[in-house]
Structures are given as structure tokens and as C-alpha cells.
Amino acid sequence: xxxxxxxxxxxxxxxxxxxxxxxxxxxxxxxxxxxxxxxxxxxxxxxxxxxxxxxxxxxxxxxxxxxxxxxxxxxxxxxxxxxxxxxxxxxxxxxxxxxxxxxxxxxxxxxxxxxxxxxxxxxxxxxxxxxxxxxxxxxxxxxxxxxxxxxxxxxxxxxxxxxxxxxxxxxxxxxxxxxxxxxxxxxxxxxxxxxxxxxxxxxxxxxxxxxxxxxxxxxxxxxxxxxxxxxxxxxxxxxxxxxxxxxxxxxxxxxxxxxxxxxxxxxxxxxxxxxxxxxxxxxxxxxxxxxxxxxxxxxxxxxxxxxxxxxxxxxxxxxxxxxxxxxxxxxxxxxxxxxxxxxxxxxxxxxxxxxxxxxxxxxxxxxxxxxxxxxxxxxxxxxxxxxxxxxxxxxxxxxxxxxxxxxxxxxxxxxxxxxxxxxxxxxxxxxxxxxxxxxxxxxxxxxxxxxxxxxxxxxxxxxxxxxxxxxxxxxxx
Numbered sequence: 369x370x371x372x373x374x375x376x377x378x379x380x381x382x383x384x385x386x387x388x389x390x391x392x393x394x395x396x397x398x399x400x401x402x403x404x405x406x407x408x409x410x411x412x413x414x415x416x417x418x419x420x421x422x423x424x425x426x427x428x429x430x431x432x433x434x435x436x437x438x439x440x441x442x443x444x445x446x447x448x449x450x451x452x453x454x455x456x457x458x459x460x461x462x463x464x465x466x467x468x469x470x471x472x473x474x475x476x477x478x479x480x481x482x483x484x485x486x487x488x489x490x491x492x493x494x495x496x497x498x499x500x501x502x503x504x505x506x507x508x509x510x511x512x513x514x515x516x517x518x519x520x521x522x523x524x525x526x527x528x529x530x531x532x533x534x535x536x537x538x539x540x541x542x543x544x545x546x547x548x549x550x551x552x553x554x555x556x557x558x559x560x561x562x563x564x565x566x567x568x569x570x571x572x573x574x575x576x577x578x579x580x581x582x583x584x585x586x587x588x589x590x591x592x593x594x595x596x597x598x599x600x601x602x603x604x605x606x607x608x609x610x611x612x613x614x615x616x617x618x619x620x621x622x623x624x625x626x627x628x629x630x631x632x633x634x635x636x637x638x639x640x641x642x643x644x645x646x647x648x649x650x651x652x653x654x655x656x657x658x659x660x661x662x663x664x665x666x667x668x669x670x671x672x673x674x675x676x677x678x679x680x681x682x683x684x685x686x687x688x689x690x691x692x693x694x695x696x697x698x699x700x701x702x703x704x705x706x707x708x709x710x711x712x713x714x715x716x717x718x719x720x721x722x723x724x725x726x727x728x729x730x731x732x733x734x735x736x737x738x739x740x741x742x743x744x745x746x747x748x749x750x751x752x753x754x755x756x757x758x759x760x761x762x763x764x765x766x767x768x769x770x771x772x773x774x775x776x777x778x779x780x781x782x783x784x785x786x787x788x789x790x791x792x793x794x795x796x797x798x799x800x801x802x803x804x805x806x807x808x809x810x811x812x813x814x815x816x817x818x819x820x821x822x823x824x825x826x827x828x829x830x831x832x833x834x835x836x837x838x839x840x841x842x843x844x845x
Contacts, residue, residue, distance in 0.1 A: 371566040371604060373597045374574070375532060376524035379539060380517050381549040382494060382557040383426045388514040389493040390417030390460065390644075395516075397555055401509045409493075409514035411456025416643050419444070423491060423516035424467065426548040428649060428657050430518060431468025431489040433542055433664060438654045442467050443646040444491075448637040453496035453508050461492035461519075463638045467647070477534040484535055485523030492517050497556075512556070518549065524563065529594040536560065536586045541665045545690045553584050560589045564596045566604060575600050576612035580624055583617055592617040596624050668693055676706035685714055691729040702739035705746070712738055716759045724763075733762060741769035753826045754778050778827060790828075791836055794819035805841055813837055 388395060391408035408415045428438055442465040448458045471486030496513035500506050520539065526532050540551040540558065551558045560583045567574040578596060583589045596615070603610050615624040663671070665687050672683035672693075687693045692713070699709040717738065721731060741759060744750045750758070750773055758772050765772070773779055794816050795802055804812035817833050 370569050370571075371601060372569055373527055374524045374565055374567050375526035375528075375593060376563045377520075377522045377526070377532065377535065378561045378563075379520045379536070380494075380559045380561075381520065381543055381551065383423050383516040383518055383548055384550060385420055385422045385426070385516050387420060389420050389423055389491070389516040391514060393514065397557075399511060402511060404511040405513070409455070410510065411454070417460065417641075419644060419647070420516055423518075424647065424649075425657055426516075426546075427467050427489055427491050427518050428654060429546055429661065430520070430543065430548055431471060432654075432658050433546055433661055434468075434471035434473055434486045434489060434520075436468035436471035436486055436489055438468050438649055439465065439647075441465070441646055441648045442490075444641045444644045445638045446641050447492075448639075451495060452506075453498050453510070454513055455496075455510060459493060459495065460641055460644070461638075462488075462490035463636075466490035467649075473535065473538065475531055475534040475538055477528065477530040482525065482527070482531050484525045484531075487521045487523050489518060489520050492519055524565075529590045529597065532562065532593050533586055533590040536589060538665070540586075541688065545662055545664055547690075553586070556584065559584055562589060562593050562596075564593060564600065565610070566597070566600050575604065575610035578610065578612070578624075579614045581614055581616055581627060588617055588619065591622065592624055595622065599624065662690070676700065676710075678706060678710055682710045682714065686710060689728065691727065695728050695731070695735055698735040699739055699742075702735060703742050703746075705742070708742060708746075712742060716756055720760060720763045732766065737762060737768060744769055744773065749773070749779055751826060751828070751830065757826075790823050791816075791833070791840070794823065795840070802841060805837075813841075816841075 382395075385395060387393060388404075388409055391406050393404045393406050393409055396404070408417055431438060442462065444460050445463050445465075446458045447461045447463070451457055451459060466488035467490050469486075469488040471489070473484050473486060475482050475484060494512050494515040494517040496508055496510040498506055498508055522535075526535065543549040543551050543558075549557060553559070561579055561581055562583070563577045563579045565575045565577045578600070580592050580596060583592055595617075600610050611629070613629050614627045616627050617623075618625055668687045669680075669683045672678050672686060673680055676683075678686070685692075686696045696709055696713050699713065700706045703709055717728075717731065717733075721728060741755055741762070745752055745755045754773075755769075758769055758778065761767070761772050762769060767775075798815050798819060801812045801815040805816070813834070816837050817830065821828055821830070821833070
């Protein structure tokens, strides 16, 4: 019917500050309920808020990373609404005067690149959390109320759920690289609210916008947006009206469900907060923050391909977190072998970390320990197979590769004097393989190599074994 999706996103990310947005209360996650509250964040009459400088810097930093302009002057506003989980019953936010605005980010999805406009990145405070009990009563936990919250609002430039998923994955990477938010959606540190409607490409006719609230996983956002697009398309096909409303996503039923009729900005009754002075970030302050921007994931990915000649897939995996990228670069600096460093980090290192549910930042082995093991292989002192057997023991014991190799007698059996008798036994025990190899069947050599490797418990140097076999059994004729 010519309709296409038009999707915008609001992402709320908790900032990694030690204290709340307008008071000195701790922001630690998982503490005793209602233990991190004070008269300011509890809304006691007569108390005055003071803005958190670090939170302001984090939002400016994020805005700059997303190509936004930093406002010469902005201010906080009160957003009046019934908040059962906000003691003062209003939220301090920004609306008409955001701290940063007018950015852009590119995302790749379905073999296409989409440019997504960033309308604004601004500051507000988080709400508390309601717990609805089976007996019909509700409890409120206020520790989260007042935690610094960054809101990143896009233009409605997404055309598919796949683009939305790619954007959220990329945005979370950027926030983690900047060190401004953990992005841990399972802890509520990053939440997303998409708006979805359909536009007729020929006539410009459009359905009303529908907002989906408080989605707490990238997969959940993807599934909810995909469902909502299908729901609205079916409604248009059936001649039904799509109402402007707020909906929730039901994981159990795999559908969006009506919460309430959508409010407009006027319903929130924004007005400037009289207790907070306007902000006017100086050019010097903004440039000092710009100077702290790290190399972002996309740029680092391109450099890894160019500088280290890595496959694009390797570069993408190795730059997925800042910690992994830094571990890799330190390993390359120690070994001088980018591809082997990539293979070890993406293979054995990741395998051992996954088995223990650890991230690379918690790896018990520093890059120097892995570099030592790689060095033993490069020097021919142990085989690659032995190295992969030694590595888990390094994880478990904390011992160095050299200590384990020496203690367990795992060094390569590589001299001709040592291998000669073993090789003669392998030749005598495998006459058919010998005849086949002498007849020109190159693959037959594998049986002889395997026999020697088995006899030496994998400690023979494969290159030496192959050379000796060729010298003794060079095909005749």
C-alpha cells in the first residue's frame, strides 16, 4: 500500500557519577532499599538542588561524540506529572533548552547505511521504582530517584526494526567507550522508548504516533518495534484508526498493549526550575572536554583493518569493548604479531572468560602472560597444541607458561636424535601409509605424522616431523 515505517527513539542512560544529579546521595546499585535518600532527593520543602558538574560534563562529552552542538545557554525545567515514584511529584529535566543538540550517527543494517539525526542530548533525573505485589499493594524504592539520567532523542529517521537494533548496539558501544554509562540494560542503566507510525510515500498520509514505554533490552526494543509496525499496517489495511497512545511490550504474549492515551508536551506543564540557575558552558570548558574524547569504536575498527591488516570481522569483535581493544593492542605491542594476537584473544582467551562469566576487563591474565605463551610457540619451544593445553592451566593456577611447561616437561621434542627412533617405529608400524606416500599420495604422510605426534604426546615439532619424513621417504621415480 506504499506505507513505510517512521520511527524515533528516546534512550535514557544512567550516568556513571558517584552522586545523584542534585544532591550528594550515592548512586551505587543494589544497596538496601531507600538507604540512599536525603531531604533534597526526597523532596523535603525548603531544600535546594545543586547541579552535578560531572553529569553535565558527561552529557557534553556524549553530545560531542555524536556530532552535536553545545548550547551557549540552557536551563533546567520542571516536568509536572503524577509521579508516584518521585517524592516531590515533579521531575527536573530539560525541554526547550537542551544542553546539546543537532547531531548525527550512521548505522549499518540490511546492507544499507542510514543517517540518524540526533535531536538533542540532555540531562534529567531518574525516577524511583514501583513494586506491585500480588496482594494488590505497592511499594516504592527511592534509591534510583535523582540519579543523573541522560536522554538521547533522535529524529524519526529509522525505517525498520533492524536499523533500531543496529543504532542501540552502536550507541551502547559509544557510551561505554566514553565511560559515561555502563549501558547495562538488565540493571536499568539504559532504557528505550520508541515512537512508531506509518507514512504513505505517495500521499504523505500518516498514522498517529504510538509510543512504547520502558523497554529494557535491545532484543525487546527490536521485537516491540517489529510487532508495532505489523500491527499498524494491518490496521491500515483493515480500515481501522491507529490512535495516538502509549503502549507497553508484553514479553509473554509478544505484543504491545495499551497503557493510556498519549500525553502531549503541554500535559507535562514544563516551566523553568526557579531553584536552578541557567547554564552557560564556556568555550574553553567545552574544548577541554572535547580533548578527553577517546578514539571511538568505528574509527578504531577502521584503524585495526588498516594498521594491523586484520579482517573486518576480527576488527569488529576486538573493538566491541574498549577493554578488549586495549588488551589486543598491548598484546600486539608485546608480540609484534597482530593476527596471532587476534586469534588468541578471540579464541582461547574469550573461551576461558566465557566459561567463567567474566569480561575481558576481569581477565586474571595480563597481556604479558599471553605474550609469553605466544613467544614459546614462536620460538619453537612448545607446539601450538601444547600451548592451547597449557593456557587453561594458566587461568586456573596463575602460573606462567614457562613454569607450567618446565614443571610438566612439555617442551618440544624436536631434535633429530630424539625423533629418529620414534619416526622409525612409526614407519615400521604403518607400511601401507609408507607405500602410498612413496607412490605419490601426499595425504598418506598424515598417518605417519599423527603416529609420531601421538608417541610424543603432541610435543614433537610438526615442521621437523614433516621434514624428516620427506627426507626418509621421498617418493621414488
